[in-house]
Amino acid sequence: MKGLGDLVAVFTKYTGIRFIIDKIFKALDKDCGCSARQDYLNKAVPFSKETFEEVTEEDKKVLDELFKE
Numbered sequence: 001m002k003g004l005g006d007l008v009a010v011f012t013k014y015t016g017i018r019f020i021i022d023k024i025f026k027a028l029d030k031d032c033g034c035s036a037r038q039d040y041l042n043k044a045v046p047f048s049k050e051t052f053e054e055v056t057e058e059d060k061k062v063l064d065e066l067f068k069e
Helices: 004-015 017-028 034-044 049-053 057-066
Strands: none
């Protein structure tokens, strides 16, 4: 995953949003601009090793509590 654009693309695919958007824009015979938006978001908010190294121990505890089964 290169950045935020890839994350949004995965989210919209698995929630069905992308399917609906594709159908609407296909019926309109237009490009939705999703690929360009995905590329822009990947460049604007890239994910890197440093991004995840900024997570503190306190953050990890909070996340553990939130996602505890």
